[in-house]
Amino acid sequence: MANNLLKGKRGIIFGALDEKSIAWAVAERCHEEGAQIVLTNAPVALRFGKINELAEKLNTKVIPADATKIEDIENLFTESMELLGGKIDFVLHSIGMSLNVRKKKEYTNLNHDWMLKTFDISAVSFHKVMQVAYNMDAMNDGGSILALTYMAAQRTFPEYNEMAESKALLESYARSFGYHFGVKNKVRVNTISQSPTMTTAGSGVKGFGTFFDFADKMSPLGNADAASCADYCVVMFSDLTRMVTMQNLFHDGGFINMGINSVALAGDEDAEA
Numbered sequence: 239m240a241n242n243l244l245k246g247k248r249g250i251i252f253g254a255l256d257e258k259s260i261a262w263a264v265a266e267r268c269h270e271e272g273a274q275i276v277l278t279n280a281p282v283a284l285r286f287g288k289i290n291e292l293a294e295k296l297n298t299k300v301i302p303a304d305a306t307k308i309e310d311i312e313n314l315f316t317e318s319m320e321l322l323g324g325k326i327d328f329v330l331h332s333i334g335m336s337l338n339v340r341k342k343k344e345y346t347n348l349n350h351d352w353m354l355k356t357f358d359i360s361a362v363s364f365h366k367v368m369q370v371a372y373n374m375d376a377m378n379d380g381g382s383i384l385a386l387t388y389m390a391a392q393r394t395f396p397e398y399n400e401m402a403e404s405k406a407l408l409e410s411y412a413r414s415f416g417y418h419f420g421v422k423n424k425v426r427v428n429t430i431s432q433s434p435t436m437t438t439a440g441s442g443v444k445g446f447g448t449f450f451d452f453a454d455k456m457s458p459l460g461n462a463d464a465a466s467c468a469d470y471c472v473v474m475f476s477d478l479t480r481m482v483t484m485q486n487l488f489h490d491g492g493f494i495n496m497g498i499n500s501v502a503l504a505g506d507e508d509a510e511a
């Protein structure tokens with residue numbers, strides 16, 4: 239159901255790779271709510287992903303940018319403002335990649351050069367995006383910047399590996415930059431901590447399917463899917479949340495506050511009876 243919550247707003251959405259990507263669902267919902275958007279991803283993702291299909295569907299353009307490169311991000315903001323006809327109202331950072339996970343390195347035997355690259359892609363890129371937007375004065379007053387994160391920043395999920403520290407850093411950048419952006423022009427900066435979701439990045443984590451099922455049984459509302467995450471992002475980009483900033487917002491069906499329940503413990507829905 240569309241309510242024109244983002245009518246007249248301009249946004250940049252990072253990270254739509256294919257139709258399973260959370261950013262894909264967010265882009266579709268923002269478009270539905272009346273926003274004008276630009277899509278972006280790393281040049282390599284443009285070659286093997288499907289982002290051009292999405293751009294065609296939403297009648298927009300893909301501007302390639304490696305989010306670890308300042309000059310790419312500067313070009314992205316310059317071109318986006320030209321294309322959309324003004325300053326930007328919202329940005330979604332939906333980027334994550336771990337070299338050690340990809341190469342199946344255990345947490346106790348990490349390649350630390352790869353770990354730093356993981357931090358650069360998954361977390362420092364968020365600071366870089368905000369720094370460019372801040373210094374170019376590219377955000378409209380009262381704008382909204384979001385990044386997607388995961389609860390491994392607070393709790394231990396051994397197979398999540400170095401991504402746990404990436405997410406802790408990402409969430410910290412939201413608080414610190416949220417201060418500076420708030421003072422400058424009332425721009426909000428938040429992270430959404432999303433349930434396990436079946437995507438390319440998600441399913442790269444060892445044992446993801448088992449964990450996905452466990453989280454689904456443990457959460458009173460079940461796992462939040464990409465479509466409901468997109469709804470939450472729309473609300474956070476809208477003017478309805480203009481006083482919410484520097485927060486890590488759990489969007490996980492209640493999982494964060496659970497201890498144990500009989501369904502998850504038994505691994506069997508009949509146990510509830």
Ligand SMILES: NC(=O)c1ccc[n+]([C@@H]2O[C@H](COP(=O)([O-])OP(=O)(O)OC[C@H]3O[C@@H](n4cnc5c(N)ncnc54)[C@H](O)[C@@H]3O)[C@@H](O)[C@H]2O)c1
Nearest residue numbers: 253255259260283305333334386387434435437438439440
């Ligand atoms: N899937 C889950 O279970 C889950 C849960 C919580 C949070 N998240 C987070 O959601 C976000 C989106 O992930 P997803 O699950 O939709 O998977 P995804 O694989 O569809 O998206 C990850 C994106 O990061 C992009 N990317 C990688 N390196 C980049 C670079 N250098 N520059 C620009 N873009 C780059 C990829 O091309 C891809 O589009 C990530 O931050 C992820 O950690 C995912």
